[in-house]
Each structure stands twice: as C-alpha cells, then as structure tokens.
Amino acid sequence: MAAEGEVFGPYELRRLVGRGAMGEVWEAFDTRRERPVALKLLGGAVATDPQFRARFQQEARVTARLSSLHVIPIHDFGEIDGRLFVDMRLVDGGDLAAVVRAHPTGLPPARAVDIVGQIAEALDAAHDAGLVHRDVKPSNVLLTGQRAGDFCFLVDFGIARIAGAGSSHLTTSGTVLGTTAYMAPELFSGETATFRSDVYALACLFFELLTGHRPYAGPDPVAHMGQHVHQPVPAPSWSRADLAVFDRVVATGMAKDPAHRYPTPGALADAAVAAGRPGPGSAPVGATSALGAGRTGPPPSPPPARPAAPTRHGPPSSGWPAVDGARTGTVTGPVTAPSSASGSASVSGSGAAAASAAPAPAPSRAPDPTGVGATTPGGRPPPPALGAPAKRRPWRWLAVGLAALVIIAGSVVVADQVYDVLSPGSVPTAQAVAPPLQSPRWVELSADGRRAFVSGQAGDPTPSPSVAVVDTATNRLTGTVPVSTFPGDLAVSGDGTRLFVTERGSDAAPGSALAIIDTAAGSVSAQIELGTAAPSGLALSPDGRRVYVANEGTNAAPGSTVSVVDLATSSVIASVPVGQGPSGLAITPDGRKLYVANEGVLTGVGNTVSVVDTATNAVTATIPVGDTPRSIAVRPDGRYAYVASQGTQQAPQGSVSVVDTSTDTVTATITEGVGGPIGVAVTGDGRNVLVTNYGGDAAPGSTVTVINSRDDVIGTVPVGQLPFGVAASRDGTRAYVTSRAEFWQLDFPAR
Incomplete structure (x- = not known):
C-alpha cells in the first residue's frame, strides 16, 4: 500500500481514489509534464507473476491505442521499482x-x-x-x-x-x-x-x-x-x-x-x-423468462361405490366441493x-x-x-450439455x-x-400464519415476491369461490376477488398485472373457463370459455402470450386434452390430445416443452407424463412415472422436471420421479420421506425441491419433504394436516404451503 505524499518515480501521490483486489488508484501529480493524473498501482503479488506481467504489457499497449472518446486515455504505463503502474487521464x-x-x-x-x-x-x-x-x-x-x-x-x-x-x-x-x-x-x-x-x-x-x-x-x-x-x-x-x-x-x-x-x-x-x-415494432413485449413450477390442489374424494378399483386419497367431502386433480402453475421471475x-x-x-x-x-x-x-x-x-448419470450429480458446470x-x-x-x-440445499423452518380465506387450496407468488395469491372459498356466513391477495411482507390479506366457480390453478404474469385462474367447479357443477383477474382493479377482467369440463392445472408460456390449460374432466367424463389459449385473441387456438385425466402442467424456461401429468380417473389410475412440443402442439414422448401423478415442477435451468405421484390406497407412499428433460427419461425415483405427495415446487436458486405430503384418509399427511439438487432427501418440515399447495419465491428464501384450513410460511436459512 502506498501512502499519501509518497513519491513514486516522477509522480507525487496526493489522494487515494479507490482500492481493489488488484491494486490502488491514486490522484497524483506528474512532475515531468506538470499535470494531475490518475495513477493505478498494481499490487506487488501480481507484478511478480511472469504471465501476468506479459499480459499486462500486451493489454496496456492495446488499451492505450483505443481511440474511443468513451475510454479513459492512457498516458503511460510500465514498471517503477518493481511495481507496475498505469498513468491515465484524471476525470473530474x-x-x-x-x-x-x-x-x-x-x-x-x-x-x-x-x-x-x-x-x-x-x-x-x-x-x-x-x-x-x-x-x-x-x-x-x-x-x-x-x-x-x-x-x-x-x-x-x-x-x-x-x-x-x-x-x-x-x-x-x-x-x-x-x-x-x-x-x-x-x-x-x-x-x-x-x-x-x-x-x-x-x-x-x-x-x-x-x-x-x-x-x-x-x-x-x-x-x-x-x-x-x-x-x-x-x-x-x-x-x-x-x-x-x-x-x-x-x-x-x-x-x-x-x-x-x-x-x-x-x-x-x-x-x-x-x-x-x-x-411500429415498439409495442410492449411480455416477460420472456418465466418458468414452470408446480402448484397443486386437493385430490378427489373417492366414491364408496367402487371399492375394487384402485382409489386415490382425497379430502373429506364436507365443507367444500369435491375437486379432482392436482393443480400446477407458473412462477415468473426472481425477487x-x-x-x-x-x-x-x-x-x-x-x-x-x-x-x-x-x-x-x-x-x-x-x-x-x-x-x-x-x-x-x-x-x-453453447457450453456442453450437463451429464445425466444414473444417480444425478447436477451443478457439473462448476x-x-x-x-x-x-x-x-x-x-x-x-x-x-x-x-x-x-448442492446440499437447506431445510426451512415453518410457521403458521393467518389463513387468508376459510379453505385455502392453491397458492402462487408474484414475480417480485411481494404478493401471494391463494384460491379457495371466502365469505361469511356463506363461503363463495374466491382468490385472496396476501402482502408477503406482513402476511396480511389485502383483497379478495370473487370468481364464478371453485377455482383451480393459478398463474401470474411477469409484471404482476394479470392473474390467470381456471374455474374448475366440482363434479356436480364443473367449470369450463379461464378467468383473467386484473390485479390492480381486483376484479375479473375477462373469461375465456374452454369448451371442456373441469379445467385443472395451467401454465403460462415464458413470453407471456399463451396459457396452457389441462382439461381433467370429471369422474363421469374424464378429460384428455390440453387447451392452448392465445391471450392476444382471447381464444383457444389448439386442443392437444394427451393421456387420461391431465392435471398438473409445467413448461420449460425456454418455452419449448410442456410437461403434462396424466392423473387418470378413479376407475383407472394414471401413471404417465406427456411431453408436448409447443411449436407444433404435438406429443413427442410419453414418460412412465409413479401411480397418480398430480403435479410437476421444472428446475429453473430447465434441466430436470420433478413429478409428484400420490399413489393409491393400495400403495399409499407414492413417489417423486426426476425427469431428465434432455432425454425425457426418468433418472431417479424418490420414495424416502414421502407420503402421498401432491404438490411440488423448486426454489428459485434450484437448490431445494419441496413436496407436500397429503397422505390419505386413513393416515393424513402433515409434512413437506425437502429434496436437494442431488436427489437426496435432506429433511421433512411439519405443517398443517393434509398439505397440498406449495409455491416458492424466486430468490430461494421463502415458500408458502396451503394445508386444509391453514396457511404456512417456510423460511430458508441465510447462506
């Protein structure tokens, strides 16, 4: 370190301007040319490195020749008493x-x-x-x-x-x-x-x-x-x-x-x-970097008339409509x-x-x-693709x-x-916060992480289908938006101005529309008829121009398509045939692939994921996964997708399948620490996968399983009984879980 007043060759050091890891910048006076200069003195350690010295000489010569008016002119450079220096114009x-x-x-x-x-x-x-x-x-x-x-x-x-x-x-x-x-x-x-x-x-x-x-x-x-x-x-x-x-x-x-x-x-x-x-050509461009992340909802209530069929776990039928299917949504952008x-x-x-x-x-x-x-x-x-060994070890880019x-x-x-x-991830702490409505079911976070949107039923004395808006800084309710029928999944636009909700209804009164909520006005601004019964999960395309809706149908009339909605024209432009009872959806960050969890129906358990090419709206692959896949989340880099399969009453444990999106094959199946998994989400830093364990009527679940990027279960977090909806913030510090009549906040430890 030099000192104020020190003489360095022909330079008098007058004032330290800044210091970095490679050296110091001084305001100095050049006694030869009688002018003030900015003098950069490089540290002695780098000056002794022969490779660095050679690079310094070469780059200084090139920089000195740059003629741009926006590059600080270099007057001189070299070495004095074994220390490298650069003499530059002093800018006021x-x-x-x-x-x-x-x-x-x-x-x-x-x-x-x-x-x-x-x-x-x-x-x-x-x-x-x-x-x-x-x-x-x-x-x-x-x-x-x-x-x-x-x-x-x-x-x-x-x-x-x-x-x-x-x-x-x-x-x-x-x-x-x-x-x-x-x-x-x-x-x-x-x-x-x-x-x-x-x-x-x-x-x-x-x-x-x-x-x-x-x-x-x-x-x-x-x-x-x-x-x-x-x-x-x-x-x-x-x-x-x-x-x-x-x-x-x-x-x-x-x-x-x-x-x-x-x-x-x-x-x-x-x-x-x-x-x-x-x-012309300067019209607003939608957010171009959204990504799919799993969001789920309640499982169906199996009717007692079919004891011989493989039946799935479900919530009790009293107090809120029996709703089939998992729900997924999209999270756009980091906090x-x-x-x-x-x-x-x-x-x-x-x-x-x-x-x-x-x-x-x-x-x-x-x-x-x-x-x-x-x-x-x-x-x-482009950089070489990441490898996918049998037991994945991601983060190989490092x-x-x-x-x-x-x-x-x-x-x-x-x-x-x-x-x-x-890679190891971290286990969050959980605390119950005031539920924004009586029956919280699905949850989604705005891109900036400042608002949580929760669907369910609100109102007293007669609850009605609604979407609640929560200020995440205080976890207080700031507004409630009524919708027509019991809401399904949620997705919010990148700028936070529009919220998309599937109006699902129930088996007795199925919904068939996509509602668009103006978040500033706090009201439904448009409804797009889908033409099919009981829409379930949805995903917003990365460019914000399309919404994909899974048409799960009902037990009596199971669905088997995904509707492609063009938001510019507010119309369905394609109907993509997929497996029976499509439920959860997730889209890759580049928008090229849509993953569809085919849940099946009560008379036939689903166990596949359809892969849709969004350019052609055609299924390009069908991936076998665990029984009753309910939701899907894609990792922020798009490299892997996680599928939560709830299982059946005959096999209540369920599983989480890890899908390599480059090959559309399952690279790992996780059963440790899960029990009837319903919801799945990935934190924005890609370090943690969160899985809600809904369990079943005989043994209700009450935990969230945390899986790291190596596919290791690193812990379980107790939450309320029968948890299903989960959403994670983009900065990886917080998540929210809906649990029957409760609302939970998960906080990850600072790193």
Whole structure:
C-alpha cells in the first residue's frame, strides 16, 4: 500500500481514489509534464507473476491505442521499482454506481439507453482491437459533465484479455476473474471470456439502470453463480410495467447461450434505442423468462361405490366441493434487491469516486434492432450439455477440474468446494400464519415476491369461490376477488398485472373457463370459455402470450386434452390430445416443452407424463412415472422436471420421479420421506425441491419433504394436516404451503 505524499518515480501521490483486489488508484501529480493524473498501482503479488506481467504489457499497449472518446486515455504505463503502474487521464466526476444508488426505482429509460449507448461505443472500440473487458459494471463507468447530460468513460481494463488465437497462454487456466453479479454463465464453467461475455455484462448493467437493482439478488458470489447459470433471465417489466418494451432487449443480451446474444455491444444499444422509440415494432413485449413450477390442489374424494378399483386419497367431502386433480402453475421471475446489496465480488481495482449527473436525451444512433448473429467475432458454440448419470450429480458446470480456482474478493474457492456449498440445499423452518380465506387450496407468488395469491372459498356466513391477495411482507390479506366457480390453478404474469385462474367447479357443477383477474382493479377482467369440463392445472408460456390449460374432466367424463389459449385473441387456438385425466402442467424456461401429468380417473389410475412440443402442439414422448401423478415442477435451468405421484390406497407412499428433460427419461425415483405427495415446487436458486405430503384418509399427511439438487432427501418440515399447495419465491428464501384450513410460511436459512 502506498501512502499519501509518497513519491513514486516522477509522480507525487496526493489522494487515494479507490482500492481493489488488484491494486490502488491514486490522484497524483506528474512532475515531468506538470499535470494531475490518475495513477493505478498494481499490487506487488501480481507484478511478480511472469504471465501476468506479459499480459499486462500486451493489454496496456492495446488499451492505450483505443481511440474511443468513451475510454479513459492512457498516458503511460510500465514498471517503477518493481511495481507496475498505469498513468491515465484524471476525470473530474463520479461513477455510475452512485447514480444507481440515488435512483432506487431506476433511471429514466431515455437516460439509461443513452448511458448504455456510450458504454457500448467504448466496448465496440475495445473489441475491434481484440480486447475483452471482462468487468463491465456501474463502478467501472465514470460520468462527467462535459456536455448537457452524461458523458461516460469505461475504465479499468485491468483484468481485460486479448481475444484470439495465440493469446490464451497469457491467462491462467481455470481462473475466473470479474464481478460475479455481472458475469456471463459460461465463465463459471471455466470457459474463456469472449466479446459476448461483455455483451452479457452490459445487458445486466442495462437492467440495473432501468430497474434500480441487479438482475439477480444473490446474497453472495456463490449464489450469483447458480443464479446466472440456472435462473431464467429477469424482465424489466417485473419491476415496472412501462419497461416492457425493453424485456426482449435484456432477454437477448442476457441469453444463457452466448450464440443467442447480440453479436456486439453496439447491436444491443441499437436495439435499446429502437425499443424505446414509439412507433411500429415498439409495442410492449411480455416477460420472456418465466418458468414452470408446480402448484397443486386437493385430490378427489373417492366414491364408496367402487371399492375394487384402485382409489386415490382425497379430502373429506364436507365443507367444500369435491375437486379432482392436482393443480400446477407458473412462477415468473426472481425477487430482486437494491444494487447496494452485498455479495458482489471483484478482483479489479476501482476507478474513481461516485457522483450523479443530469438526465440527457436519447442518442441519435440509427437503430439496428436485428441484433442477433450466428457467427461473429467473439461468438462461440453453447457450453456442453450437463451429464445425466444414473444417480444425478447436477451443478457439473462448476466442475472445472480439481485445480480450477475461482477468485472472489481476494479469496480462493476450489471448484469441488463450491459444488458442496451449492448442492446440499437447506431445510426451512415453518410457521403458521393467518389463513387468508376459510379453505385455502392453491397458492402462487408474484414475480417480485411481494404478493401471494391463494384460491379457495371466502365469505361469511356463506363461503363463495374466491382468490385472496396476501402482502408477503406482513402476511396480511389485502383483497379478495370473487370468481364464478371453485377455482383451480393459478398463474401470474411477469409484471404482476394479470392473474390467470381456471374455474374448475366440482363434479356436480364443473367449470369450463379461464378467468383473467386484473390485479390492480381486483376484479375479473375477462373469461375465456374452454369448451371442456373441469379445467385443472395451467401454465403460462415464458413470453407471456399463451396459457396452457389441462382439461381433467370429471369422474363421469374424464378429460384428455390440453387447451392452448392465445391471450392476444382471447381464444383457444389448439386442443392437444394427451393421456387420461391431465392435471398438473409445467413448461420449460425456454418455452419449448410442456410437461403434462396424466392423473387418470378413479376407475383407472394414471401413471404417465406427456411431453408436448409447443411449436407444433404435438406429443413427442410419453414418460412412465409413479401411480397418480398430480403435479410437476421444472428446475429453473430447465434441466430436470420433478413429478409428484400420490399413489393409491393400495400403495399409499407414492413417489417423486426426476425427469431428465434432455432425454425425457426418468433418472431417479424418490420414495424416502414421502407420503402421498401432491404438490411440488423448486426454489428459485434450484437448490431445494419441496413436496407436500397429503397422505390419505386413513393416515393424513402433515409434512413437506425437502429434496436437494442431488436427489437426496435432506429433511421433512411439519405443517398443517393434509398439505397440498406449495409455491416458492424466486430468490430461494421463502415458500408458502396451503394445508386444509391453514396457511404456512417456510423460511430458508441465510447462506
């Protein structure tokens, strides 16, 4: 560490501006040229590394040649008394991180687009010179008042890398450098950073400017790894509906597969300009990163007239309608946190102090919204697919090799240690909270995690079918929406403005509609007739344009189709034949596959899952699973689906089947610790699978089983009698369970 007033060669050190894991930045005075400069002094440890020294020399020369107005000019670089240094122009201003902190709900969109455009110009110049930045983040963007609005400089190419053949030997193999909150998924598996890794980071930064918070709210760098790799891309509209025009820009920029991202930062910036400009082609884009997660409802009440047939467990018939089938729904998007949340780690030095600037008009660059190219400099094929051994061991993306190191804030974590941290999962604690209605049945969470929607019956003295809205901060009821018949499954749009509910009814009076609730108005805004009896589970497509509804039917007239509802036209555009008594639905995060649990009917137990290609609306596979599959949940990365099969009274234990979605085969069957499982959900971090054990009339269930990502049962949590509905938050910290006449909150321990 240097000291104020110290003389370093021709430089007088006057004020420490910032310190990072790789060195310090000082305001200094160059006595040779008699001017103030920003002097970056690299740590002595890195200076003794021959590979680092060679890379430093090469990258400093390239950076010094960059001609972009948005790259801090380098005056000189080299070595003095064995310590590496970079002499840069001193910029009078602050950093973008301070501006973000001053705008917790996001910057004006025009200002965010303008800033991203300037950063993109700097990155394009670096990429044209063959230089990958690898640490694009708000604190590495300086703002000055050189024009009417913001003028941006991209700084700190200290961990940059020369792209192209012949340069890889200058970077230590198996080392990941950067700030985990903005790092592209491929970097966590040991792949080399490319230009499209910078595109990903720029898209993360754009999301943060629009919303005021980072895309993923992981509490620590290890959590960030799992979120970037496994969680779907969040949409800006999940924070504010008016940002929907930028959903597709962020989704493309943050695509998990580098080949699916914009080919250049400039292409991302041009798409952002085009999206924010009113006119044709700028209509709001729906949330593009929803994922299916199982949500379930009560099982049927078996009639006593058929004792010889395999019968399923069910709730008593008194007090509420006998309702057949499991219910599944969708959870869209992660719960986010302010950008000041802890957990980001960096190995680069800091730039300068922070300050905000006045808003500026959008840039005048000509739009080029095409954006996505298959073969461009810096592009790469997608990362290799995860393996699927007989006993799955997921999170293999972290297995970079035993010698691979992840450097986080100056500490070193071996890859297999990270694996142990992420995979085991954790057992939550449970507490009963006030039920929002007399007979809670199904539960769903909004994308931001602030509201829980619970279906059932409400009202006194005569209960009626309703959906309750709960504030999750206080667990208090904030509203109740009446519906026509007993509600089935629930799904909420990514922006939280619409709630979809199947109006299921009962065997005596089956429903046949999909209700759409305006959550702001607190009322049903539309009903779409499905033309079949007793709709059950539903799933919302990732782009928010279609709803899939399982038509389970009744005992007298079992259903065997899934309705495809186009929300733009409010009409059924297809009816897909599947197995008998379809119940639970779940859709993969990419929207390409729909999984349907075929529960069967009382006279014939179902034991299959149909796989539907959503592009053609055709069944492409039928997967044998346990008896009476009730619900399905897909892991956030889309790699595995979990099927809860309740079993029969003859085989009351039931099971959870684990389906590899790449091969559509069962890779594991879990029977330990389960008893008549009904509902299933996966936490947003992919670490925990929650299964409600409904049990049966003879032995009612009263627990939730917790399964980790290795398919190991790690614990059971006591809840109320006959639990069935379950929903998990996107940040993996909380879940809710409905249990007959009770409502339970599950809290996971902090990591």
